[in-house]
Amino acid sequence: MASSDKVSLTMDKTKAHDAITLALLQRFETAKWAAKQAHDAAINEESVAENKYDTFGLEASYLAHGQSQRVLECQTDWQLFEKKQAVLYGDGLVGLWCLVTLSRVGDSESEKYYFISPCAGGLSLEVDDKSLYLVTLSSPVGKLLTGKSVGDSVDLLQGGVKLPYEIINIE
Structure with missing residues (x-):
């Protein structure tokens, strides 16, 4: 794709x-x-x-x-x-207030959406029929994503198995 x-x-x-x-x-x-x-x-x-x-x-x-x-x-x-207004960040690195889109390596239909938040970590909600997860900088996923850029790969632990994802968008 x-x-x-x-x-x-x-x-x-x-x-x-x-x-x-x-x-x-x-x-x-x-x-x-x-x-x-x-x-x-x-x-x-x-x-x-x-x-x-x-x-x-x-x-x-x-x-x-x-x-x-x-x-x-x-x-x-x-x-x-x-x-706080939703602001699009231009430095290209994942940080606080960023919306991060991940795509599973080998399965471009499997995407995950994370919002790097200063609070309410663990909250999940539906936006346009897609699951959005709030994570804080100190959470395991927040630590994993912070400082990464588009094209970087990360391994997310799901059901006890590490699955590879690629960062495809940061807003």
Whole structure:
């Protein structure tokens, strides 16, 4: 397959960025809802201890605290993407905020899309019927891709087997 054919198969970075921002907003909204539920359970009159062995109220307050911490984390993640515009990078090296397209060596139909993100590593979502994975610089895949350029090969561990991929696009 010609390299111009491969480029046409890549994912649009602006769409990817918008989809990530929306997914992080939805995660933030869900965290807020869960924190409210935990808070309501913690202050409910049924949470008052009836004896020294009744720890439901204490457990509910711990859960409410943990959920409030989660809300702050999700809000920070969402705001990072909300405030940042999708920018196409021209230096040709994989780094933070890059969208990387990989093609499996020997199988040009098998592509993977990774967004190098400052947060929310492990999040995966669908963009134009293609799976997009967020990885951080400190993750195994992030470390493997960082500093690479178009045409470089990387081996991704899948199901306990290392499979060769070629970087076909960096945005």
